[in-house]
Amino acid sequence: SVVAIVVLSLFAVATSSMATQRIVLGELFTNTSCGPCRPANLKLDTLAIEHSATLALIRYHTWWPSSADPFYQANIIENTARTNYYDPGYVPYFWIDGSPAGASHSYWDGMITNRESVPSLFEIHLDGSMGGDTGRLKAKIIITQAIPWPALVVRCVVTESNIYWPAPNQMLWHHQTMRDMVPGPSGTPITTQPGDTVEMSWYFTVDPAWVWDNCETVLFLQKDEEREVLQSAKLAAPAFAQRPATVHIDPDSVNIHLGSDFCYTATVTTHTGTQQCFYGIADVTLPNGNSYPGNPVAGPTYICVSPHQTKAIHICHTVPFNAPTGTYIYTVKIGTPPDDLIDEESTEFTVSFW
Structure with a gap:
């Protein structure tokens, strides 16, 4: 389990009229015994490369069609919580910034591109460091314009890629696999005002079973009522200072x-x-x-x-x-x-x- 300490502080800054490039969040619900999940995952592997600068990905593993999925078993509580949050009726199922994109992966590229063209009202800057097996992620969230939603939730997720495991559905390599939600799937509520800068930090423990150099932290700001993700950011493990x-x-x-x-x-x-x-x-x-x-x-x-x-x-x-x-x-x-x-x-x- 992970022990996380979150410290929030608000500082007033001048309100900016400039919007920010959006980093789109893609969340895929999948299972290693699901046949149609294989082409969906392979498509997402390609999109991850083509949209590497503007797309953050998280793949959650469900308990159907098989609860023996090792990536589901590795974190049952948080995989289950996030699945219940969106309640997909089947797998594979893809969500783009909290909006359903379904299983028709041939449309995902265009949907991601369209979402990337919508500026965000938030800037997120990440900084990470490691001490032994303890990671610390620091975030600075800048509200660049007036917003109609003062109450939001920040979620922090650790993913791992380049995992080799021959799955029943013939997938060999597994990427952006959700490993941990810090401090938990409910995230951290924040209240914001135009011109605020919100500074936050999280501590998490790196499991010995993970290959840390293949991990990435993904941070995203979400409206729980409508599920919309307003901005995301990602930081790869090699960028974490020691x-x-x-x-x-x-x-x-x-x-x-x-x-x-x-x-x-x-x-x-x-x-x-x-x-x-x-x-x-x-x-x-x-x-x-x-x-x-x-x-x-x-x-x-x-x-x-x-x-x-x-x-x-x-x-x-x-x-x-x-x-x-x-x-x-x-x-x-x-x-x-x-x-x-x-x-x-x-x-x-x-x-x-x-």
Whole structure:
């Protein structure tokens, strides 16, 4: 399973009148025992090359005609959830930006081309990094014009390609196979206003069974009511930078009373063959979204960790009786100030009267 931490922050920027090139999302529902799925998948293999700059693909595997499909079995919960979301009546079934394109794959090229010509009101910029088997995807979503739908959902999917497995339907190579939905199939709701920039990050664990270099992360913005996908983006695994160290925070409790302590364990792990030295600090975001005036609440502390080793420290803060109640965000960062951020992780905790 995947543990994901998502941090959202909104910054006001000037509203732009420019629309953006659309990256079309194609979602295919398929099964390795489905005969007609073979030509549909082969057609999609070709379209993936022909539209490589403007098409992001995800292939979900269903439990019919055979639940023995190994790619369905690899992630039953999320394959099932996404299948139920669209409710295709049969396989193969293709969806283009949330609109049904059916099984007639001879029409898909034209439908994709038509959708590519429709500008998007959103820009999505992705940046990824790896630390050991933990990936971090950061996204910046820019709303370029006024939009009539303030409530949207962002979904993040990890896919794997170049998987060799002789299937009952004679497919040998399997591409853009859905491996993980981060943090889950429901996605992350966001509320946006014209001119906003939404910054988000996700953490996910790379399964040892995957070939990471053949993986890709796909991010898309969707209206759940109508299923329309408004913009997509993709980032291949080789574009993920390697982090020399990572930090993880594990709170003792996330429900804190006024006057009591918020405590957690911070664990730093190095992923290189050399000793890593850096500073660690911690910041708090108040329930109203503002930074705590006394930041950093911990550090800067200089830390050195031996190659491929882990160092942990337990830290506590007393929450004053006059602190505002509500949900706080606690963020730990490691790096060399002011600009070299190696890694960060956040957790939420709630402060109440009792």
